[in-house]
Each structure stands twice: as structure tokens, then as C-alpha cells.
Amino acid sequence: xxxxxxxxxxxxxxxxxxxxxxxxxxxxxxxxxxxxxxxxxxxxxxxxxxxxxxxxxxxxxxxxxxxxxxxxxxxxxxxxxxxxxxxxxxxxxxxxxxxxxxxxxxxxxxxxxxxx
Amino acid sequence: xxxxxxxxxxxxxxxxxxxxxxxxxxxxxxxxxxxxxxxxxxxxxxxxxxxxxxxxxxxxxxxxxxxxxxxxxxxxxxxxxxxxxxxxxxxxxxxxxxxxxxxxxxxxxxxxx
Numbered sequence: 001x002x003x004x005x006x007x008x009x010x011x012x013x014x015x016x017x018x019x020x021x022x023x024x025x026x027x028x029x030x031x032x033x034x035x036x037x038x039x040x041x042x043x044x045x046x047x048x049x050x051x052x053x054x055x056x057x058x059x060x061x062x063x064x065x066x067x068x069x070x071x072x073x074x075x076x077x078x079x080x081x082x083x084x085x086x087x088x089x090x091x092x093x094x095x096x097x098x099x100x101x102x103x104x105x106x107x108x109x110x111x112x113x114x115x116x
Numbered sequence: 117x118x119x120x121x122x123x124x125x126x127x128x129x130x131x132x133x134x135x136x137x138x139x140x141x142x143x144x145x146x147x148x149x150x151x152x153x154x155x156x157x158x159x160x161x162x163x164x165x166x167x168x169x170x171x172x173x174x175x176x177x178x179x180x181x182x183x184x185x186x187x188x189x190x191x192x193x194x195x196x197x198x199x200x201x202x203x204x205x206x207x208x209x210x211x212x213x214x215x216x217x218x219x220x221x222x223x224x225x226x227x228x229x
Contacts, residue, residue: 108158
């Protein structure tokens with residue numbers, strides 16, 4: 001049973017470029033969340049997708065956008081990259097349930113994004 | 117708002133018990149999680165507890181919750197070198213429509229022989 005998979009594992013971009021990161025959720029999960037983890041910090045919530053719609057959003061600018069596909073996989077897009085966007089980007093999946101209860105999130109290994 | 121605090125470092129000797137502490141601020145019913153992150157990897161869910169519980173045990177792991185003080189601890193018995201990692205405490209409200217966990221900065225556990 002495959003867990004959460006993310007691609008690519010590493011990426012190097014320059015300022016001003018755009019990037020797309022991809023995530024496949026754990027089998028049986030239908031909700032995908034994205035986090036940014038800067039060095040030495042805990043993960044910071046970017047947004048969550050359910051039923052192909054953005055359900056919740058953290059305190060991130062509109063340069064960060066996403067998409068969820070009918071097979072529940074998801075993409076994170078970041079436009080106009082800044083040096084400060086360098087971080088580990090983590091995808092987490094969970095299964096929605098009664099009352100959208102907070103089933104534990106399962107994380108992928110992340111994409112390490114470096115901005116030069 | 118929610119805030120989760122953890123000490124940044126803990127060093128123990130192999131075979132000893134490790135206790136990692138966490139404090140949180142949300143006063144409503146909440147879920148509390150412990151995740152482990154090894155170098156170059158994502159977060160691995162270790163265990164979680166609902167705020168109406170006082171304790172949860174799972175093999176070498178024991179979670180203790182003091183609701184009055186909003187204090188959570190993770191005890192690892194017989195700590196091994198393979199337990200060296202960063203441990204994150206996280207809190208997610210169980211009601212109100214927002215189920216997104218808030219993470220602490222992580223405690224770096226170093227296990228030496």
C-alpha cells in the first residue's frame with residue numbers, strides 16, 4: 001500500500017521563475033494539504049484541497065496556488081519565486097469522515113526547493 | 117489563536133528514557149499529535165491523543181496529557197540511536213470547522229552511546 005508520494009524530490013529554480021510540485025495521496029485518502037517547512041521550523045499550512053476545491057487556506061500570498069484532480073492527486077504552484085520560498089514543501093493526505101473530523105494526516109517525504 | 121511550544125534540543129544516553137515536552141494554548145476540545153522527522157524525510161505520525169484522555173501507551177511510546185496546564189509529553193522508553201530525529205508536537209481543534217494542525221518548532225533528540 002503506497003503512502004503519500006511527492007515529486008520531484010529536489011528542485012533548483014531562480015528568482016522570478018514558476019514551479020509546480022506534485023503529490024499523490026495515500027490510497028483511500030481524498031483530502032490533500034500542503035505545508036511549507038523552512039529550515040529549523042515546523043511545517044506551516046499553505047492550503048487544503050477536498051473534492052477538487054480549496055477548502056482552507058493559511059497565511060500565504062496568492063502566488064501560491066493549487067489544484068486537485070479527480071483521482072485526488074494534487075499540485076502546488078508557486079509563481080514569481082522569491083529567495084524566501086526556499087524550503088521543504090510537504091504534502092499530507094487524510095480521509096474525510098463524519099463531520100470532516102480531523103483524521104490524522106500522513107505526510108510524504110517532501111520536495112526540497114532551492115531558489116538561487 | 118493556537119500556539120505550540122517545544123524545547124529545541126534533548127540529549128540522552130542509549131537505553132535511557134527520553135521525555136519530550138510540549139505546551140499548547142487552544143482551550144477547546146482538541147487532538148494532539150506527535151510526529152517524527154528523520155533527516156531528509158517527511159513527517160511520520162507516531163501517535164495522537166484526544167483531549168478527553170489523560171494517557172495513551174503504544175509499545176515504547178507513552179503520551180501524557182495535563183489538560184489543566186495544557187501540557188503534553190512524549191516518553192520514549194529504552195531510547196535507541198535510531199530514535200535520533202526531530203519530534204514535532206501538533207494541535208488541531210476538534211470542532212469549529214478548522215481541522216488543520218498547528219505544529220511546534222520541533223525538538224531535536226540526540227541519542228548517544
